Amino acid sequence: MTIKTGDTLPxxxxxxxxxxxxxxxxxxxxxxxxxxxxxxxPGAFTGTCTTAHVPSFxxxxxxxxxxxxxxxxxxxxxxxxxxxxxxxxxxxxETGITMLADAESEFTTAxxxxxxxxxxxFVNRSKRYAMLVDNGIVTILNEEEGPxxxxxxxxxxxxxxxx
Numbered sequence: 001m002t003i004k005t006g007d008t009l010p011x012x013x014x015x016x017x018x019x020x021x022x023x024x025x026x027x028x029x030x031x032x033x034x035x036x037x038x039x040x041x042p043g044a045f046t047g048t049c050t051t052a053h054v055p056s057f058x059x060x061x062x063x064x065x066x067x068x069x070x071x072x073x074x075x076x077x078x079x080x081x082x083x084x085x086x087x088x089x090x091x092x093x094e095t096g097i098t099m100l101a102d103a104e105s106e107f108t109t110a111x112x113x114x115x116x117x118x119x120x121x122f123v124n125r126s127k128r129y130a131m132l133v134d135n136g137i138v139t140i141l142n143e144e145e146g147p148x149x150x151x152x153x154x155x156x157x158x159x160x161x162x163x
Contacts, residue, residue: 002112005141009038009133012107014075014100017084025100027107031136034070037158038133040113040126042147044078044086053128056155058095064155067162069132073098077105077114077125102126117147130158 003009011028030036039057041049057064057072064072074092076083080101087093105124108114113127128144130153140161144153151157 002143003131003138003141005138007138008136009138010107010110012102012110014102014107015080015083016098016100017080022080022101027100028136030071030073030098031133033135035068035135036133037064037069037072037130037155038075039073039130039153039155039158040075040108041128041153042076042122042125044076044082045089048128048148048150049076050086050090052150053153054090054092054097056150057097057130058090058092058155060155060159061095061097063159067159071098072096073100075100075102075107075126077102077108079103113143115147122147128153130155132158132162 014025015022016025041053074097078101083099083101087099102108105114108126114124115127116123130142131138132140142152
């Protein structure tokens with residue numbers, strides 16, 4: 001079942017890189033009594049993800065903060081080492097975006113955003129989406145039609161939908 005507006009996000013344990021190496025991040029802890037943007041994408045270091053999707057949230061970061069967003073989280077089905085390296089190379093981490101690895105596609109599958117495209121090496125990856133989550137409840141959800149497009153899931157589009 002694909003998540004939809006009004007649904008409560010399922011809890012999941014994602015990974016991030018800490019000073020001592022990979023560490024678990026409980027998603028519910030990041031969502032409780034907070035307004036959070038979560039955007040998902042097919043893969044770190046891939047074309048549209050690197051040139052359009054992540055940058056769209058970097059350029060709108062301050063505008064989201066001005067609208068009361070506590071945190072912007074990028075989720076990808078990659079390992080935390082790759083997510084950290086990608087966050088550094090794009091400067092997303094420097095901007096303030098949280099890079100979380102859904103290494104086993106647990107969260108992505110639970111919200112129905114998983115897909116596979118084996119010919120290009122994508123197995124159980126994430127569709128491209130962006131959502132606004134208020135205290136764990138999805139208030140806006142923008143899902144892209146195809147993995148190579150970043151329009152409805154872009155930061156600018158989500159920001160505009162917030163009014």
